Amino acid sequence: MEKKKEVEAGTMLPVMEAFYTIQGEGTFSGHPAYFIRLGGCDVGCVWCDVKDSWEAAKWPVLTIEDIVAEARQYPGRKVVITGGEPLMYNLNPLTTLLKKEGFTTHIETSGAHPFSGEFDWVCFSPKKFKAPHPSIYEVANELKVVIFHKSDFDFAEKHASQVNKACKLLLQPEWSKAKIFTNEIITYAKSHPNWNISLQTHKFMDIP
Numbered sequence: 471m472e473k474k475k476e477v478e479a480g481t482m483l484p485v486m487e488a489f490y491t492i493q494g495e496g497t498f499s500g501h502p503a504y505f506i507r508l509g510g511c512d513v514g515c516v517w518c519d520v521k522d523s524w525e526a527a528k529w530p531v532l533t534i535e536d537i538v539a540e541a542r543q544y545p546g547r548k549v550v551i552t553g554g555e556p557l558m559y560n561l562n563p564l565t566t567l568l569k570k571e572g573f574t575t576h577i578e579t580s581g582a583h584p585f586s587g588e589f590d591w592v593c594f595s596p597k598k599f600k601a602p603h604p605s606i607y608e609v610a611n612e613l614k615v616v617i618f619h620k621s622d623f624d625f626a627e628k629h630a631s632q633v634n635k636a637c638k639l640l641l642q643p644e645w646s647k648a649k650i651f652t653n654e655i656i657t658y659a660k661s662h663p664n665w666n667i668s669l670q671t672h673k674f675m676d677i678p
């Protein structure tokens with residue numbers, strides 16, 4: 471099969487980078503995990519911290535067998551699929567293989583494309599720049615809203631009203647605005663205790 475067809479089928483995927491680190495954000499913050507960062511994103515967040523990932527064509531296209539073989543080199547068995555926007559791709563073949571090899575599968579997504587893949591943990595981080603696809607709301611395990619502007623608290627509540635009942639609710643300061651918004655987020659969580667705070671702890675630790 472030619473590469474383009476393989477990518478459409480999800481049997482080959484553009485990989486910007488893959489690295490073994492500590493999950494810095496969300497419910498699993500502090501847990502060792504192997505990150506697979508897929509290339510390509512069409513959401514266009516002004517404050518995105520990996521704008522380099524946006525152009526899919528820049529990154530090598532690898533077979534899912536090679537991607538999983540690399541992950542197996544490390545002792546951890548949690549894999550986080552991120553990007554870019556990983557749901558631009560059919561993630562069924564990659565996650566099926568990861569699970570067959572004994573990995574627990576997590577995803578970081580804006581939800582802007584139809585959901586695919588078999589995941590143990592779904593982090594849904596909706597964006598104003600491209601509306602989520604309806605398929606994400608019932609599968610999300612955590613709703614992680616980045617706070618960049620005052621209006622993002624209302625945006626967070628709007629999405630909280632649409633996710634499933636078990637979904638955890640997290641507010642994460644946008645990194646460059648953290649000085650301004652962290653106090654507001656603390657005040658908000660104390661008065662709306664259904665919300666918890668997520669920080670990008672890997673940036674404080676200066677690790678990938």
Ligand SMILES: C[S@@+](CC[C@H](N)C(=O)[O-])C[C@H]1O[C@@H](n2cnc3c(N)ncnc32)[C@H](O)[C@@H]1O
Pocket residue numbers: 511517518519520552553554555556578579580581594595614616642643644645646670
């Ligand atoms: C780079 S994104 C990749 C996955 C997917 N495209 C998404 O946005 O969820 C990974 C996580 O980082 C968050 N993020 C990106 N830039 C950020 C920033 N400047 N400050 C705080 N969080 C950020 C996103 O909201 C998302 O939860």
Ligand SMILES: Nc1nc2[nH]cc(C(=O)O)c2c(=O)[nH]1
Pocket residue numbers: 491492493494495505552553578672677678
């Ligand atoms: N350590 C670490 N934790 C993370 N959690 C989500 C990340 C992401 O970019 O998806 C990320 C990341 O880039 N590094």
Ligand code: SF4
Pocket residue numbers: 511512513514515518519520521523553554555580597
């Ligand atoms: S959806 Fe994710 S990868 Fe895409 S621009 Fe936004 S933060 Fe960056």
Ligand SMILES: [Mg+2]
Pocket residue numbers: 519520
């Ligand atoms: Mg990151």
